[in-house]
Amino acid sequence: MRPTLKNTQKLTPREIRALIRKGKWDEPTAGLAMGYAQANLVILPQKYAFDFLLFCQRNPKPCPLLEVLEPGEFRTKFLSSDADIRTDIPRYNVFRKGKLQSTVKEIRNIWKRDFVTFLLGCSFSFEEAMLRSKIPVRHIEENRNVPMFITNIPCKSAGVFHGPMVVTMRPIPPEKIARSVQITSRYASVHGAPIHIGDATVIGVKNLRKPDFGDPVTIKKGEIPVFWACGVTPQAVVMEAKPDLCITHAPGHMFVSDLLNEELAIL
């Protein structure tokens, strides 16, 4: 039987990673293993690793680190005990000098002993918490990709890495804004509290109907646009620095971890 979202949905993270490892699942991971944290992937040669780790330390909202592996290490230790980072992600993007070179289903053949793996939190985790609290998540309702915007807020630079913060936008009814701040504040390791609420032009976003990435969503009458730091930021920043090599997950094709979203909550 071919795995589909329907018959895969109930699988554990371990079972999903096994399917992916065998090449039987190469589709997006949204909706899989609900309740478990999914992670963004960035792999860089060691010579860039200190700068990138420092960039993440200085910009925890767009770059919330869940796990960093030692140079050459391809097995996770904290996000799962049986994962192989070279095979357990459905699709990888391979960039050379900042340009997408190929999209592949495993990277064992190009793995090098000086590769350093970074796994970063993903907003799936807090969106689940928002839905549980009956806060609308419009792009899920409308079955679209979240709208993302490049802001005029500079990240704090580190070594070769610098660039503007990218944000996601979710329109929220006024009476639910305080609650959505509270809920996402609990998830500091997956972007945390909003970085801006209201007038988009203040952060350099001119047209909410024309996101830089993702899809536009409906903003209903009276709803306020609320902006969260976005995991596209580190990827954009890395691409801008044009490293010899960088491997990321393909958009939406995330690492499915054994960590419960609830374990990420700080309060």
Added chain:
Amino acid sequence: MRPTLKNTQKLTPREIRALIRKGKWDEPTAGLAMGYAQANLVILPQKYAFDFLLFCQRNPKPCPLLEVLEPGEFRTKFLSSDADIRTDIPRYNVFRKGKLQSTVKEIRNIWKRDFVTFLLGCSFSFEEAMLRSKIPVRHIEENRNVPMFITNIPCKSAGVFHGPMVVTMRPIPPEKIARSVQITSRYASVHGAPIHIGDATVIGVKNLRKPDFGDPVTIKKGEIPVFWACGVTPQAVVMEAKPDLCITHAPGHMFVSDLLNEELAIL
């Protein structure tokens, strides 16, 4: 007039750093610039920097990073705009191969271009918040150093750095424990919530009257020992790894930053 705690207490962090820079203050910094965050200092040659940064990323409770400078950089950017890390700390400890070699008032003469500076949060910040909430801080009441214990809780190792977590202990009346958890949870970047509450033997601490560092304090009838991760942990871990060179602040002689404790609070 010779600066004393009394006539120095009202000075701003900038004024205090200027005094220190001129060699006019080489005493402990507790009680100075109340309301402003003070920081622990660790300086390491670049070859150890990635491992140590990774160690801090993996162990945020004992090693809460407030700022990390680029290799060779001696001016802080985020904790203050005018500080020189080579002169603005009252006393430095210089370690070679893990052994204390000297205690000095400035390090300009031994500064090298590959030095990486780490500034870590300090429990002074949350103790001030506890006092404001009428939670007793026994070692302050008894005018002693906080009692510190080496636990059986292993830190997550990173590269050459590994070792047990060191904790501080504060005895708290039962009815104030929940509040002390809430208050310190707000200060995730200065050790955050307790790591253990109650029976000390569970974390390998045999005798609360015999701390490994600092002084014993009175535990009143009915009070529960509450344990927080301690900034001595990273220093102990670095010493254990015996790097060629490591420079730290001398105990109690901290970096006084321009950051308000309140700015560190996450909620």
